[in-house]
Amino acid sequence: MSKKTKKKKKLEEKNTIIRVENVSKFFRVPHQKIDSLRGMFVSVFSKKTYEEFVALEDISFDIKKGEFVGIIGKNGSGKSTLLKILAGVYMPDSGKVVINGRISPFLELGIGFNPELSGRDNIYLNATILGLNRREINEKFDKIVEFSEIGRFIDQKVKNYSSGMQSKLAFSVAIHANREILLMDEVLAVGDVAFQKKCLNIFENYKNQGKTVVLVSHAIDTVEKYCDKVVYLSNSKIKKIGSSKEVCDEFLRDNLTKEQLKEMKQNEGNCI
Numbered sequence: 001m002s003k004k005t006k007k008k009k010k011l012e013e014k015n016t017i018i019r020v021e022n023v024s025k026f027f028r029v030p031h032q033k034i035d036s037l038r039g040m041f042v043s044v045f046s047k048k049t050y051e052e053f054v055a056l057e058d059i060s061f062d063i064k065k066g067e068f069v070g071i072i073g074k075n076g077s078g079k080s081t082l083l084k085i086l087a088g089v090y091m092p093d094s095g096k097v098v099i100n101g102r103i104s105p106f107l108e109l110g111i112g113f114n115p116e117l118s119g120r121d122n123i124y125l126n127a128t129i130l131g132l133n134r135r136e137i138n139e140k141f142d143k144i145v146e147f148s149e150i151g152r153f154i155d156q157k158v159k160n161y162s163s164g165m166q167s168k169l170a171f172s173v174a175i176h177a178n179r180e181i182l183l184m185d186e187v188l189a190v191g192d193v194a195f196q197k198k199c200l201n202i203f204e205n206y207k208n209q210g211k212t213v214v215l216v217s218h219a220i221d222t223v224e225k226y227c228d229k230v231v232y233l234s235n236s237k238i239k240k241i242g243s244s245k246e247v248c249d250e251f252l253r254d255n256l257t258k259e260q261l262k263e264m265k266q267n268e269g270n271c272i
């Protein structure tokens with residue numbers, strides 16, 4: 001048995017489906033901004049300087065099979081980067097991620113879509129990447145289109161879709177792939193109220209089916225309602241991890257003024 005298989009077996013015994021171990025991710029941001037042809041010419045001969053930017057620092061946590069886990073934090077705190085590492089889009093610069101199941105990701109807009117292809121072709125492309133064969137895709141095709149509400153635009157190039165339409169189609173493919181783990185980045189921020197309600201129904205179904213879901217969202221009340229556990233990122237690190245109520249409360253206390261908190265309490269139950 002290989003080392004990797006042994007590790008996965010060990011995790012299985014503990015019912016752990018995702019393990020994130022001391023993960024860090026850096027980005028190199030170039031210093032000079034090239035905004036002219038002359039600048040481009042000069043930059044070929046000059047020494048390039050970069051600034052190393054830490055997007056994630058020493059992140060560790062486990063996710064158990066069937067857990068619904070939220071990832072919250074202010075803009076730029078590293079949520080999408082973490083989800084992309086779980087999806088295998090980025091490699092961590094240090095640390096490791098072990099995943100013991102098949103993943104269906106819904107990531108930031110545009111990832112996975114070829115804008116020059118039609119919606120129809122992109123469904124086949126994406127579903128194939130997720131591991132479905134042609135027969136399976138043929139079977140699910142109508143349902144995917146129906147859920148996405150794309151209708152007659154299905155044969156238009158995806159580059160002509162609005163961002164909302166692209167997101168709906170990507171989300172529809174992700175949920176119909178029927179994998180054990182669903183990763184979702186800001187799905188509630190796209191689409192209209194009716195679509196958001198459909199997403200919440202999907203969360204409910206996934207919860208009942210015991211699937212594992214990792215949800216990045218700014219909709220704190222939804223995170224609190226659906227998630228068993230929440231990871232709160234702040235400045236590229238884990239600020240708090242624990243039960244959803246406890247962590248969401250801390251996040252709100254850190255980020256809202258007293259007046260905003262009071263207002264929120266009064267409106268509780270009115271929003272999605």
Ligand code: ADP
Nearest residue numbers: 027028055073074075076077078079080081082
């Ligand atoms: P969030 O999703 O929490 O808003 P992100 O994970 O998208 O945050 O980004 C975390 C930080 O990493 C941000 O400061 C962002 O500018 C930076 N970042 C993300 N992706 C890249 C990239 N490809 N190149 C350089 N910097 C990046």
Ligand code: MG
Nearest residue numbers: 079080081185
């Ligand atoms: Mg993000």
